[in-house]
Each structure stands twice: as C-alpha cells, then as structure tokens.
Amino acid sequence: MKEKRAIAILGSTGSIGTQALEVIASHPESFQVEVLTAQNNADLLIEQAKKFKPNAVVIVNEAFYEKVKAALLPLDIKVFAGENALASVVQMDSIDLVLTALVGYSGLKPTIKAIEAGKHIALANKETLVVAGELVTQLAREKGVNIYPVDSEHSAIFQCMVGEFHNPIEKIILTASGGPFRGKKRDELLYVTKTQALKHPNWTMGAKVTIDSASLMNKGLEVIEAKWLFGLKFEQVEVVVHPQSIIHSLVQFEDGSIKAQLGLPDMRLPIQFAMSYPERLKSDFPRFDFTNYPALTFEKPDTETFRNLALAFEALARGGNMPCVLNAANEIAVEEFLQDRIGFLQMSDVVERCLSKMDYIATPAFEDYVNTDKETRIKAKELIN
Numbered sequence: 365m366k367e368k369r370a371i372a373i374l375g376s377t378g379s380i381g382t383q384a385l386e387v388i389a390s391h392p393e394s395f396q397v398e399v400l401t402a403q404n405n406a407d408l409l410i411e412q413a414k415k416f417k418p419n420a421v422v423i424v425n426e427a428f429y430e431k432v433k434a435a436l437l438p439l440d441i442k443v444f445a446g447e448n449a450l451a452s453v454v455q456m457d458s459i460d461l462v463l464t465a466l467v468g469y470s471g472l473k474p475t476i477k478a479i480e481a482g483k484h485i486a487l488a489n490k491e492t493l494v495v496a497g498e499l500v501t502q503l504a505r506e507k508g509v510n511i512y513p514v515d516s517e518h519s520a521i522f523q524c525m526v527g528e529f530h531n532p533i534e535k536i537i538l539t540a541s542g543g544p545f546r547g548k549k550r551d552e553l554l555y556v557t558k559t560q561a562l563k564h565p566n567w568t569m570g571a572k573v574t575i576d577s578a579s580l581m582n583k584g585l586e587v588i589e590a591k592w593l594f595g596l597k598f599e600q601v602e603v604v605v606h607p608q609s610i611i612h613s614l615v616q617f618e619d620g621s622i623k624a625q626l627g628l629p630d631m632r633l634p635i636q637f638a639m640s641y642p643e644r645l646k647s648d649f650p651r652f653d654f655t656n657y658p659a660l661t662f663e664k665p666d667t668e669t670f671r672n673l674a675l676a677f678e679a680l681a682r683g684g685n686m687p688c689v690l691n692a693a694n695e696i697a698v699e700e701f702l703q704d705r706i707g708f709l710q711m712s713d714v715v716e717r718c719l720s721k722m723d724y725i726a727t728p729a730f731e732d733y734v735n736t737d738k739e740t741r742i743k744a745k746e747l748i749n
C-alpha cells in the first residue's frame with residue numbers, strides 16, 4: 365500500500381481485536397496502531413500497547429485506570445478511562461480508520477462519533493447497524509465516510525461487488541453454518557447448556573456472537589446489517605444454511621448471474637481486506653483445497669425451531685425502532701442464558717414478547733434509540749424475573 369494507515373481498534377483485546385493486531389503485525393509497512401481500547405482486560409491491553417506503541421489507549425472500566433497508567437505513561441502512551449473517553453478518542457486527527465470490534469449496543473455511540481469526525485470505519489460491530497442503521501448510514505453518506513464490513517458474510521458480498529458497484533443487486537444470499545444445533549428440533553433444545561451452545565463447529569469467536577450463531581439470531585442481525593450496508597429491501601436478502609462455511613455469501617445480479625466469495629473460515633481475511641481495501645495484501649493464511657471438500661451442501665433454515673431468524677425479518681419489515689428492540693431484548697436474553705437463568709428456547713420468547721410490547725417509533729432520532737434500548741432491557745428483565 366502507498367501510505368501507512370493509522371488504525372484505532374475499539375475492543376483490541378477481544379477475538380476480532382487480537383486477530384486485527386496479528387494482521388497489523390504481519391504488515392508493518394501498511395499499518396500502524398494509533399489507538400487501542402479495552403473494556404476490562406487491562407493486562408492484555410498493557411501487553412498490546414507495549415508491543416504496538418499506540419499514541420493512546422482507553423481502558424473503559426475505570427477501576428483499572430491507575431494500573432494501566434502506571435504501566436504505559438513512562439512509555440509516552442496517553443491513557444484514558446471511561447465510556448466517554450471512547451467517544452472522544454476516535455476523533456483524534458491522526459486516525460485514518462476506526463475498527464469497531466466492541467460487543468453489542470456499546471459500539472453505537474463511538475461509531476457515530478468516529479463518523480462525525482470523518483473517519484472511515486471497518487465495522488465488526490454489527491449491532492451498530494442493527495440498532496440504528498438508517499441514522500448511521502445516512503450520517504456516513506453526509507460525511508463522505510466509507511463503512512467497510514468485517515463480518516465475513518458482508519465482506520464476501522463486498523468482495524463480490526468490487527467492480528460492480530454501478531450494477532443493481534437483485535438479491536444477496538447470506539450463508540449460515542447452522543451452528544452446533546443444526547438439524548435439532550425444539551424438544552431436543554429444551555435443556556441444552558451454554559457449554560454446548562458455545563461449541564461452534566467452524567468458527568472461534570466471542571461468547572455473544574457464538575450464542576447468537578447457535579440460536580440463528582446472528583444471521584437475523586446480519587440480514588439487518590446487510591440491508592443497511594448495501595441499501596437493499598428486506599425482500600432482497602435471503603439466508604441459506606451451508607454447514608461447511610466455505611462460501612461466505614453470494615450476490616445475484618439482475619442478469620441472473622451469481623458471484624460468491626470462498627475460503628476457509630478465517631476472520632483474519634475479512635479483517636485484513638477491510639483495512640487494506642482496495643488493495644489485497646499477501647498473506648500466509650491457510651489455503652482452501654477443493655479436494656478436501658468434495659461436497660458443499662445447502663439447505664433451508666429451519667425458522668420454526670430457530671425462531672430468531674423469523675423474528676429478525678419481522679423487526680426489519682416493521683422498521684423504525686423495532687430492530688433496536690430486537691437487539692436489546694436479545695442482548696439481555698443472551699446474558700441471562702449465559703448465567704443459566706433462562707433456557708435456550710426462552711431467548712426467542714423474550715425477544716418476541718419485547719417486540720410485541722414495546723411502543724413503535726416510525727422515524728427514531730438518536731435519543732429515541734437510546735431510550736428504546738434502555739426501556740427494552742428493563743422490559744426483558746421484567747419478563748424473565
């Protein structure tokens with residue numbers, strides 16, 4: 365690449381964040397780390413900062429501020445703490461690209477702040493577009509900011525679109541692995557545990573997205589994310605289960621031609637492409653061998669067992685603040701499932717009841733999203749207790 369890109373990584377100690385740093389470490393000529401942020405993992409944040417020498421770090425949990433400061437201030441690295449620091453640090457002049465790898469709703473505000481400051485976004489936090497896709501994509505257009513998808517499915521579609529941006533999309537086909545419970549019926553899922561749900565067959569990811577994958581909510585969130593990223597109607601987004609996770613997604617154009625992007629499941633590739641676009645950088649990631657996969661198979665998603673996918677389509681069809689309700693209810697449901705307080709199938713019940721009980725707002729402003737998120741969380745907790 366011609367010029368080095370200065371990257372801010374929000375959520376550098378998580379699964380996406382650590383893989384992004386692997387990519388950066390292999391391409392010191394292309395990238396430099398400007399900002400690293402972590403929620404709680406002060407030790408790893410300190411270790412990363414010592415290695416990559418960013419201009420600044422943020423530890424969101426203020427309890428660890430003194431510890432991080434003591435370790436990094438002598439190295440001339442600025443140290444900030446708290447949620448608000450996250451929203452201001454993304455606006456630093458020296459940043460070219462912000463990789464948003466925060467978990468859930470917490471990604472929304474810093475992403476909006478970064479866009480307001482004209483920073484391009486590598487988006488790994490799909491919830492940002494689920495909650496407030498209309499507002500975020502409109503703001504990005506106004507500011508001339510590009511949003512590069514990191515989610516593997518959306519990266520696949522984006523890669524298929526290169527050279528085709530002037531051609532209308534007829535539909536996109538998002539592939540889903542089906543998760544660890546593919547083929548199971550409702551009565552078999554009544555008593556599954558979090559340990560079983562956390563065992564994803566193909567991908568190693570953070571806990572939230574792994575549970576979402578097992579419940580197909582992840583695919584539901586990705587349908588909404590795709591709608592906003594690629595400017596589609598929900599009727600143009602289709603989901604197909606593809607258990608091998610080799611085809612990462614497909615685009616069908618108006619002449620009927622379908623393009624797909626393939627590769628072994630490895631998040632480093634979409635992370636790298638989001639950071640290096642429009643260039644492709646040489647990598648030593650393991651290569652796909654067709655002879656190891658004599659069959660790539662496809663099936664319809666079972667939305668009677670995995671109701672979350674149908675609920676996500678419903679929220680998207682209703683529009684307004686309903687995807688925000690869907691997301692907030694799901695975040696609480698996943699949290700409660702991970703604490704063994706509700707069963708696997710009850711997660712969909714919580715989401716469904718919140719969708720029917722929360723007030724509908726047709727064209728929400730930022731504050732409406734904040735309130736919808738807060739009130740839905742309260743409602744979801746009431747329903748569980």
Ligand code: MG
Binds near residue numbers: 515516517586
């Ligand atoms: Mg994905």
